[in-house]
Amino acid sequence: MKRILKGVAMAVAVAGGIVMAAPAAHAEPAKVDSRYKAYQKAKGIKGNLNSVGSDTLNNLMTFWAEGFKKQYSGVNIQIEGKGSSTAPPALTEGVAQLGPMSREMKSKETDDFEAKRGFKPSGFKVAVDGLAVFVNKDNPVKSLTLTQVDAMFGKSRKRGAAADITSWGQAGLTGEYAAKPIVIFGRNSASGTYGYFKEHALDKGDFKDSVKEQPGSASVVQGVSEDRYAIGYSGIGYVTSGVRAVPLAVKDGDPVYDTSADNVYSGKYPLARYLNIYVAKDPKKGLDPVAKEFLRFVLSKEGQEIVIKDGFLPLPYEVAQEMLKQLK
Amino acid sequence: MAARNDYHRGFWAEGVPFIWISGMAVLVLLAIVIGFLGLIFAKGAGHFWPAPMAQVTLKSGSSVMGPVMETEAIPHAAATRSLFKIGNRDVYGLDFRWVDDAAVEKREYPPDAAVIERSEYGDMHGFIQALREGGAVTARAGPDFHPLLEKKIARAAHLKEEIKKAADDVEHAREPLAKLEVDIRLLEDGSEAGTPEAALKLEKLNAEYDALALKLGDAITVPEQRIESLRKELDAPTLEVALADGQVKTMPLKDVRAFYLPNRMGLSAKAGHYLCKVWDFLWTWPRESNTEGGVFPAIFGTVMMVFIMVVIGAPFGVMAALYMNEYAKPGFFLNLVRLGVNNLAGVPSIVFGIFGLGFFIYFIGGGIDRLFFTDKLPEPTYGTGGILWASLTLALLTVPVVVVATLEGLAAVPRANREGALALGSTKWQMLWNVVLPNSMPGILTGVILAISRATGEVAPLMITGVVKLVAELPVDAGWPFLHLDRKFMHLGFHIYDVGFQSPNVEAAKPMVYTTTGLLLVIVVTLNLVAILLRNRLRKTYKGAAL
Numbered sequence: 105m106k107r108i109l110k111g112v113a114m115a116v117a118v119a120g121g122i123v124m125a126a127p128a129a130h131a132e133p134a135k136v137d138s139r140y141k142a143y144q145k146a147k148g149i150k151g152n153l154n155s156v157g158s159d160t161l162n163n164l165m166t167f168w169a170e171g172f173k174k175q176y177s178g179v180n181i182q183i184e185g186k187g188s189s190t191a192p193p194a195l196t197e198g199v200a201q202l203g204p205m206s207r208e209m210k211s212k213e214t215d216d217f218e219a220k221r222g223f224k225p226s227g228f229k230v231a232v233d234g235l236a237v238f239v240n241k242d243n244p245v246k247s248l249t250l251t252q253v254d255a256m257f258g259k260s261r262k263r264g265a266a267a268d269i270t271s272w273g274q275a276g277l278t279g280e281y282a283a284k285p286i287v288i289f290g291r292n293s294a295s296g297t298y299g300y301f302k303e304h305a306l307d308k309g310d311f312k313d314s315v316k317e318q319p320g321s322a323s324v325v326q327g328v329s330e331d332r333y334a335i336g337y338s339g340i341g342y343v344t345s346g347v348r349a350v351p352l353a354v355k356d357g358d359p360v361y362d363t364s365a366d367n368v369y370s371g372k373y374p375l376a377r378y379l380n381i382y383v384a385k386d387p388k389k390g391l392d393p394v395a396k397e398f399l400r401f402v403l404s405k406e407g408q409e410i411v412i413k414d415g416f417l418p419l420p421y422e423v424a425q426e427m428l429k430q431l432k
Numbered sequence: 433m434a435a436r437n438d439y440h441r442g443f444w445a446e447g448v449p450f451i452w453i454s455g456m457a458v459l460v461l462l463a464i465v466i467g468f469l470g471l472i473f474a475k476g477a478g479h480f481w482p483a484p485m486a487q488v489t490l491k492s493g494s495s496v497m498g499p500v501m502e503t504e505a506i507p508h509a510a511a512t513r514s515l516f517k518i519g520n521r522d523v524y525g526l527d528f529r530w531v532d533d534a535a536v537e538k539r540e541y542p543p544d545a546a547v548i549e550r551s552e553y554g555d556m557h558g559f560i561q562a563l564r565e566g567g568a569v570t571a572r573a574g575p576d577f578h579p580l581l582e583k584k585i586a587r588a589a590h591l592k593e594e595i596k597k598a599a600d601d602v603e604h605a606r607e608p609l610a611k612l613e614v615d616i617r618l619l620e621d622g623s624e625a626g627t628p629e630a631a632l633k634l635e636k637l638n639a640e641y642d643a644l645a646l647k648l649g650d651a652i653t654v655p656e657q658r659i660e661s662l663r664k665e666l667d668a669p670t671l672e673v674a675l676a677d678g679q680v681k682t683m684p685l686k687d688v689r690a691f692y693l694p695n696r697m698g699l700s701a702k703a704g705h706y707l708c709k710v711w712d713f714l715w716t717w718p719r720e721s722n723t724e725g726g727v728f729p730a731i732f733g734t735v736m737m738v739f740i741m742v743v744i745g746a747p748f749g750v751m752a753a754l755y756m757n758e759y760a761k762p763g764f765f766l767n768l769v770r771l772g773v774n775n776l777a778g779v780p781s782i783v784f785g786i787f788g789l790g791f792f793i794y795f796i797g798g799g800i801d802r803l804f805f806t807d808k809l810p811e812p813t814y815g816t817g818g819i820l821w822a823s824l825t826l827a828l829l830t831v832p833v834v835v836v837a838t839l840e841g842l843a844a845v846p847r848a849n850r851e852g853a854l855a856l857g858s859t860k861w862q863m864l865w866n867v868v869l870p871n872s873m874p875g876i877l878t879g880v881i882l883a884i885s886r887a888t889g890e891v892a893p894l895m896i897t898g899v900v901k902l903v904a905e906l907p908v909d910a911g912w913p914f915l916h917l918d919r920k921f922m923h924l925g926f927h928i929y930d931v932g933f934q935s936p937n938v939e940a941a942k943p944m945v946y947t948t949t950g951l952l953l954v955i956v957v958t959l960n961l962v963a964i965l966l967r968n969r970l971r972k973t974y975k976g977a978a979l
Binding site: 147148150152154159162163164166167169170173177178179180181182183184185186197198199201241242280318319320321322323325326329332341342343344345346393413414415 | 506507508515521522525526528529530552553599603610613614616617618719720721722811812815816895900901902903904905920929932933934935936937938939941
C-alpha cells in the first residue's frame with residue numbers, strides 16, 4: 105500500500121512537472137518587480153568602458169550597452185564575450201572594467217587578482233538564469249534526473265549512476281528513440297556555463313570525450329534543433345522553437361521541476377544560477393564612475409526589463425537592493 | 433588486333449582520359465562554387481522579401497499569424513508541420529512556432545494583416561486598429577488610415593532627429609560644465625574623498641560650477657525646454673493593434689520604425705520594399721544585440737582594415753622582394769629567406785594572431801602606453817586590441833603572398849628591357865624604378881589581390897587583436913584626431929560568427945548569417961575587381977611585360 109501511494113505521489117509529481125512545462129513554452133515573459141525604480145541619470149559620466157568575459161552574458165551586455173548608450177552619448181562601450189574564464193585575467197590586467205561571468209570566480213582567480221592588484225575583485229549579481237538541458241522538439245522525454253544527465257554527459261558518474269547512458273532507450277524512451285545513440289552537445293572549456301554544468305550537474309566529474317564542444321550557447325541550441333537525437337545545455341535565454349527544455353529532478357524519486365520563473369527563483373529547479381558582473385573596486389580609489397553607473401543602470405527597472413528581453417530572469421528585488429548597497 | 437592497338441595507342445597517347453579527368457575536375461569545381469553561392473544567395477536574398485502573412489485558426493480555437501518559414505514532414509507520421517514566424521516576442525516569448533498542419537482548421541491570408549517593424553522586440557504581427565493621442569482615438573482603420581499613419585511615423589522620426597539635434601546642442605553648451613562634473617565626481621568618489629583638502633577643493637569647484645551654470649544659462653535651458661516640448665509631442669500618439677489571438681496591444685508610435693501589409697502588396701511594391709530593406713541593411717547600425725538592423729560598422733571596419741593592411745603590407749612586401757631579386761647575392765642565405773617566406777604563407781593564421789597579441793599589443797602597444805599614456809594606466813590605450821594592430825597582424829599574414837607574386841613579376845621583366853635601360857646610361861636604381869617596377873606592376877597587383885582576398889575572409893587572428901561584437905563608434909569620426917587607430921572595430925567575418933553562434937535568437941538570426949556572408953563575398957569581389965581593373969589598365973600600358 106505504501107509503495108503504491110508513493111508511486112502515485114511520484115506520478116502526480118511527474119505529471120505536475122509536465123503540466124507546468126507545457127505553458128512554460130509559450131508563457132508570457134516574466135515581469136519586473138514593480139518596486140524597481142526607474143534609472144536616474146547621473147552627472148559627469150563620460151569615457152570608455154570595456155567588457156571582457158562570458159558568452160552567455162554576451163548578448164545581455166550588448167543589450168545593456170545599447171540602453172546605457174541611450175542615456176549617455178559620451179560613453180563608448182566595447183564588448184568581447186569569449187567565455188567567463190577570459191574575465192578574471194582581463195580585470196587583473198585592467199584591460200576591462202567589467203567582467204561578466206556566468207559562474208562565480210574561483211578562489212584561484214580571486215587570488216591571482218589580489219596578488220597583482222592588492223585587493224579582491226567585487227562581484228555583482230545581475231540576472232538569474234535557469235541553466236537548461238535542451239532536447240530536440242520531437243524528443244518525447246518527459247523529464248530527466250541529474251543522475252541521468254551525469255551519466256549522459258560525464259564519464260566519471262560522480263552522482264552514482266550505475267551505468268553509462270549512451271542511448272535514449274537507457275534514458276527510458278521506447279519506440280523509435282530506444283536504439284538511437286545520444287548525440288551530446290556542450291560548451292568549450294573557457295565557458296562559465298561549462299564550468300557551472302561540470303560542477304553542479306556532473307558533481308565536478310569529467311565530461312565525456314564524445315561531447316561536441318561548441319564555441320557559443322546559440323550553436324549548442326542550433327545543434328540540438330538540427331539533430332533529433334541530440335541533447336545539450338545552455339542558458340534558458342537561448343531557447344528557440346526547435347528545442348525544448350527538459351524538466352529536471354535531482355535524483356530518482358525526487359519531484360521534477362521545469363524552468364519556469366517560480367521554480368528557478370525558489371531554487372527548486374536544480375540548475376538555477378546567478379549571472380554576475382565582476383569589477384575591480386579599489387577600496388582606496390573606489391570604482392570607476394562609468395562602470396559604477398553601468399551597474400546602477402543594470403540594477404534599475406530599465407536594466408532588468410532588458411534581462412527579460414534577452415530571455416533570462418530578472419533579479420529578485422531584494423537581491424538587487426543588496427547589490428546596490430554593496431555598490432556604494 | 434592492329435586496329436585495337438592503334439586505338440589504344442591513340443587513346444592513351446592523346447591523353448583522352450586525362451582530358452576527361454581534368455574536365456571533370458573543372459566541372460566539379462564549378463558545381464561546388466555555383467552550389468555554394470546559390471545556397472548563400474537563395475537563403476540570404478529572400479530574407480528581405482515580404483512574405484505573405486498566413487493566419488491559421490487551430491482546431492483548439494486559438495489562432496496564429498505570420499509568414500510560413502518552412503514546412504517539414506513529421507518523422508514516422510504521415511503528417512506535416514509548418515514553422516510560423518509569429519513575431520510579437522514581447523507577448524509570446526519566442527518569435528517562431530511550429531504548428532502541426534493536422535491541427536489547422538483553416539488557413540487564410542487576411543488583407544489587413546500588418547507587419548510592424550519596431551525598434552525593440554522585433555516585428556509585431558497583427559491588425560492595426562486605431563491611432564490614439566493622449567488616450568482619445570484620433571483615427572480608426574479606414575480608407576485614409578494608412579497614409580495618415582505613414583505621415584505620423586515620418587513625423588515621429590523627424591521629431592527624434594530634432595530631439596537628437598537639440599540634445600547635441602545641450603551637450604555642446606554643457607561641455608565646460610561636464611568637465612567640471614567629472615572633476616567633482618572624482619573628488620566625491622575618488623581616492624582622496626573625505627580628506628580636508630578634497631573638501632576644500634570640492635567647495636571651490638562647486639562654486640565655480642554654479643557660476644558657470646549661471647553664465648551659460650539660456651544656452652542650456654532653451655534647447656532643454658525645446659527637447660521637453662518635442663518629447664511631449666513624440667510620446668503622445670499610440671497605436672492600437674489587435675493580435676491574431678484577439679489580444680489588443682497598445683504601443684507608443686515612437687517605437688514603430690515602419691509598417692507594411694504584405695498581403696496587399698503587388699510585385700512592384702514588394703520590390704520597392706525589398707530595395708529599401710537592403711539599403712537599410714547596408715547603411716544602418718545593428719540593433720537588438722546584432723539580430724536586427726544593418727551591418728554598416730562591420731562593412732566599414734572590414735574595408736578600413738583591409739585598406740590599412742594594403743597600405744602598410746604591400747610596400748613592405750614589394751621592397752623585400754625587390755631587394756631579394758635585384759640586390760641580394762644568390763646563395764645559401766637567399767634560398768633560406770625564400771624558403772622562409774614560402775613557409776610563412778603556410779603558418780596557421782591563429783599563430784599570427786598570437787604573435788600580433790604578444791608583439792604588437794603587449795610589447796609595442798604596452799610600450800606606447802607606458803611612454804605616452806601613463807596617466808590612464810592601468811587602463812590601456814594602445815595596449816589592447818585595436819584596428820591598427822589587427823591590420824598590422826594581417827599585413828604580416830599576407831606579406832608572403834605579396835613577396836612571392838612580386839618576385840615572379842620581377843623575374844618576368846624581359847632582360848632586353850633592363851639592358852636597354854642600362855645601355856641608355858641609367859643607374860641600376862633608375863632602371864629598377866623606371867623600367868622594372870612599372871613592368872612588374874601587374875604581378876605586384878596580383879599579389880595584392882590575393883592578399884586582399886585572404887585578409888577579408890580571415891577571422892581567427894582578428895578575434896584576439898581587436899574585433900568586437902559591437903562598437904559604439906567608428907575608427908573614423910569627426911572628433912579629434914579623426915582617425916582613431918586604437919579603437920576596436922567590427923568585422924563582417926566575425927559578425928557572421930557572432931550572429932551564427934552567439935546570437936540570443938538563432939532562429940531569427942539565421943537568414944542574417946546568409947545575408948552577411950553574401951555581402952562579404954560581394955565586398956571581396958568588389959575589392960578584387962578594382963584591383964583587377966587597375967591591373968588590366970597597367971597591362972595595356974606596359975605591353976612588353978610578360979605577365
